[in-house]
Amino acid sequence: MPILKIDGKDIEVPVGTSIIEAAKKAGIEIPHYCYHPGLSVAGNCRMCLVEVEKFPKLQISCYTPVTEGMVVHTQSERVKDAQQAVLEFLLVNHPLDCPVCDQSGECELQNYYMKYGLYDSRLMEDKVKKHKAVSIGPTVMLDGERCVLCSRCVRFCDEVTHTHEMGIVNRGDRAEIEVAPGKEVDNDYSGNVVDICPVGALTDKDFRFKCRVWFLAQTPSVCPGCSRGCNIEIHWNKERPYQTPGERVMRLKPRFNADVNKFWICDEGRYNYHWIDQGRLLKPMQKRRGVPHEVSWEEAFGTLSGLFLRPQEMGVIVSTDMTNGDLAMAQQLFVSELKVKNVAYQWIRKSGKEDELLMKADKTPNTRGAQALGFEDRSGEIYEQIEKGQIKILFLFGHNLMEILGKDQAEKMRSHLETLVILGPHAHEGINLADWALPSAVYAEKNGTFTNFEGRVQKISKAFPPMGMAKSEREILKEMARQAGIHINLTV
Amino acid sequence: MQAKFQMSSELKTELDKIVSQYETKQAALLPVLNLAQEKYGSISPEIESWVADYLQLPLMKVREVVSFYTLFHAEQKGKHHFQMCRNMSCMLRGCEEMIEYLKERLKLEDGQTSQDRCFSLSTVECLAACEMAPMMQLNDRYVGPLTKESIDQILKEIEINN
Amino acid sequence: MKSYPKILSKNFEVPHAQHIGVYLSGGGYEAARKVYTSWKPEQLIEEVKKSNLRGLGGAGFSTGMKWAFIPKDSTRPHYVVVNADEGEPGTFKDRYILCKDPHALVEGILIACFAVGSHKAFVYIRGEYVEPIRIFREAVREAHEKGFLGKNVFGTGYEVEIVIHQGAGAYICGEETALLESLEGKKGFPRLKPPFPAVKGVFGCPTVINNVETLACLPPIVNLGAEWFAKLGCEKNGGTRLYSVSGHVNRPGLYELPLGTPLREIIEEHAGGVWKGRQLKAVIPGGISASILRSDEVDIKMDFNSLARVGSMLGSAGVVVMDETTCMVTTLLVAARFFAHESCGQCSPCREGTGWVLKMIERIYEGHGRSQDLDNLLDIGKNMMGNTICAFGDAAPTPVISYITKFRAEFEYHVRHGKCDLEDRSQKSE
């Protein structure tokens, strides 16, 4: 492997590595716009120029491969002058609308200007007029005047989705981003063009004007939208008290994982978060004479642990939306300790859209995890046994029987049961069937892991506390077990 | 909804022949557009999508190309298209005056086409005929050096032939 | 007037020389026949190297060397691409070859194809050249008919086809990699280099790109020998050149003269001197991309090396002459407008710089210049140079820097008084 020197540091990287990547490895950031490691190299912004000894001209670090013994300077006067010059060129036609720009705070033009720019402005000519605030797709807005023509978005549509909706029309300083007439940026991954746009030219309608980025906190997680398990960041509003009915999650962003999703996530996953804070079940409820009443967790645990004396009459249906920790707790309690026979997962949302890139047909995140813990897709047998009167108590995790069986069938099923306990985050219609409805936490409210379709176990982190009185399934079961005198210590 | 554009069958045969000369279909894009424009007078959005389908290209790749090259135009030009060179050698030899004179004679500004689609006037960059400066391209023909008299003469001939 | 041998223009005055019969009667296609029937490619490449033939499209790179870069062991097809985009303002030589001696180009292409093992040549001709395209197409047809092109060139079983590709109006497509993109049906965006076309050119295959005039030099080199050709020119610059002379001269036109002919001789003798009995003010020696020379700098030999030494370039040998009445602000406006119009728009410095420079010069031209404008223009020009994908980014600021530097006082007058000092001078003298 070639060894080179960047700003005095010796770095060893594989043959073919670009200077910019080698520098990144050494913790040296080289400013750039057009370069994106997930796309081909365009080399057009000229922001990443560095000085390479023995080369008379500055070289673009995104395109220049390292060679043995190369000596690179990223901080020399020449480099700084060049960076300043490029920034100045990019600002020649850039509107001065940072205060009203949604990208403010995460704009690489603004950021680099603070770091590398700061010269006396001599930009006094009129700016070229281009299209502003154009809707170019169901989720994407374009402001042509803010665009720095780095062509990342075009390359994304050409190289990643192969949908080719975007392009650069005209030439010289009249060049601008355009979408083919009568077409829209409406592929399954369109939201990514907003992520990769280094400035505020492309913005997400879902996020526009919702929240200034400096109010956002970021928590690493895994998308629960399908069995791919794309790595994401949950961006949530830290200013808003979580008890309020307002949404805490402001957006989801992809998080790089070379083996799973690279830099991308699909739109289905990206916009799959509004449910998190909508229609939540906030308190444990018990139905008394047909009417739901709020109860305390202590009351719930106390009463429900009594059911553990009748494991032969018990059925348990878990969900593949649950984390491995929650599933392991269910497995320990119901299978290992109570020896319940009728334990299964119900596999819902298993045949959605699938493609070559990321999307998997199984729209739940943890089917492999449930299988690895010995759960099987045998919910049908459980329903049969309920109908035959063999199962009288059902613990149902996350599911909505009305959705699964249809209203009539669900009500019929209910009538065969003596006790129906539902643990779930949402107060959907099916909750009304329950004798006990226990609020559980959503993935963004807990730590844990999901196992993706390839068997990769991936960590999710708690972004904020559970809403209302919700608890993770794991805590609920553990507490219930403790009340019944069963102590379970899980190390998952 | 506009009726879907249909390329004439003779032209289609000619286009097929062009395409067969190239290693990729895309490579035939410029000649195909050139020929289509020669035949139909402009590159309309309908022609753009026809060509995209014909060469199996994304529409945007055709859009980009049409917008990049100055010889492609979306609007019909006049029967007599005066393209006046305004680059260095022509400027040095007085093209400004010729352009002003022609504007006056045709009652057109740069980039305009007359109502009756008889005349179009454009200014263009060097046409590589600087030895005949000041010069212009009139449809396919290079004409120069221009004087007010030669412009008068040209306009007279056009009038007679009309 | 001194007279020199006519090599490239020998047929320009011959009636009907564009017809193959006339061309053949002057010994046409003998060079190609000789090469195909009795030479080896390596021998041909050596010969061309020895001739000191340098690319006449502008860059002046040794043609033999360029050919030698084509990989010998490649299994992919090789291509010859002819650059007939002729867009450099002030240049019109290739048009003469295409129209007046098209078979010289066909023969040159045949020779180049043989040298690099190519069976197909694309001739990229600028879109405005409707008439030259028609004439050249006819020449190709004639050569085909005679069996000089096609599946069995000169009965040797070697195949060569020529495809004529019409451009569509973009100066940047003269840049060789933009030309390749355009040939592939894309926008003329120059490519990042390396890889160079010799390794990865059109359709990803090894490709040689040569200018029309360069290729037209090949038949005489083969016929009369590399040494003879080298001696025509001067040191390291073999042969003659077609100088396109325009602007304020009495006889604008195309003059074939040896490489190294003094610029003053070209203007004063061959082009008949500055018109209207006026004094010389400035000359652009190699197309609009070349640094301008003041009248006191024209005692210079017109070859690649001599002009590079004074910070200008021979480029396309487009000589644009300006007399004493020329306003340099106006000339810079024309140049800046051209570059802003033609930048492909890829690189930020070039895209934004060309537009910005134009707006500033327009403002000065209109009489609203500010005192800091000239230094700013020089600085912006300097910031564009050397930092872009293609050499257009170096060419565009060249007029800005050279005109302002060499005619600073005139620009300053314009900025200060909001008008030209020439206007003032002529008014005073009236």
Ligand SMILES: Cc1cc2nc3c(=O)[nH]c(=O)nc-3n(C[C@H](O)[C@H](O)[C@H](O)COP(=O)(O)O)c2cc1C
């Ligand atoms: C902006 C730009 C424009 C150019 N235009 C032309 C042109 O119109 N014709 C040409 O032959 N070469 C042109 N060139 C030079 C070509 O890139 C290339 O060097 C040449 O075609 C090689 O042929 P040669 O070695 O025979 O000169 C241009 C270069 C640049 C950077």
Ligand code: SF4
């Ligand atoms: S819209 Fe954004 S990503 Fe696309 S070219 Fe412009 S700046 Fe780059």
Ligand code: SF4
């Ligand atoms: S330097 Fe100018 S013309 Fe050349 S690639 Fe860059 S933007 Fe295009």
Ligand code: FES
């Ligand atoms: S990041 Fe290297 S040129 Fe844009």
Ligand code: FES
């Ligand atoms: S400047 Fe007009 S033809 Fe060259």
